[in-house]
Amino acid sequence: MDRAQSEEILDELKKTYPTANCELEYGSEFELLVSVILSAQCTDKRVNKVTEELFKVANTPQQFADMPQEVLEKYIFSCGFYRNKAKSIIAASRDIVNKFGGKVPDTFEKLTELSGVGRKTANVMIAEAFKGQAIAVDTHVFRVSNRIGLAHADTPEQCEMQLRELLNPSRYTESHHLLIFHGRYCCHSMKPACNECPITRECEFYKKTV
Numbered sequence: 642m643d644r645a646q647s648e649e650i651l652d653e654l655k656k657t658y659p660t661a662n663c664e665l666e667y668g669s670e671f672e673l674l675v676s677v678i679l680s681a682q683c684t685d686k687r688v689n690k691v692t693e694e695l696f697k698v699a700n701t702p703q704q705f706a707d708m709p710q711e712v713l714e715k716y717i718f719s720c721g722f723y724r725n726k727a728k729s730i731i732a733a734s735r736d737i738v739n740k741f742g743g744k745v746p747d748t749f750e751k752l753t754e755l756s757g758v759g760r761k762t763a764n765v766m767i768a769e770a771f772k773g774q775a776i777a778v779d780t781h782v783f784r785v786s787n788r789i790g791l792a793h794a795d796t797p798e799q800c801e802m803q804l805r806e807l808l809n810p811s812r813y814t815e816s817h818h819l820l821i822f823h824g825r826y827c828c829h830s831m832k833p834a835c836n837e838c839p840i841t842r843e844c845e846f847y848k849k850t851v
Contacts, residue, residue: 705734729757781824790845
């Protein structure tokens, strides 16, 4: 697939999901960071429900840095993997306080210096909090990209690199949102709704199954 073909795919997805954007609810860059960490293998709706109560108790790096892990675990239990997520949130908060003066860093390199923050989380922050161009590869982006043929990757990082090579850099963030929406609302993991899909003509997965 070349860039022109990828542009056609994105244009079709844009028609289908004209309001595709981040569905996490947050009031600050730090709140977004916490929400993104919680969103791993969890729905945005669940995260929003949890953070609605959590952010009433704490919503700054210092407050989370001081919070006992077992207390945070109780608030985020329903998000799954709550022990690891609590550990990551507290560790990242302490790094923000101790290394960055309590302010969430605004570059990819510095974001990934935070404990518990990987490429996906850092890319979401660049794209959403700081309005840059970045492709965060979550489970939806990874699955949909490989199915369509935008990527042929074995890992999320490989997928990110292939998408960065193929796609128009000015559409990185838009692509991220469109692929997420398509995975969330049409190209499901178990039973993709191919009969409702606007891009079956370009999709490698569909061509193999018809």
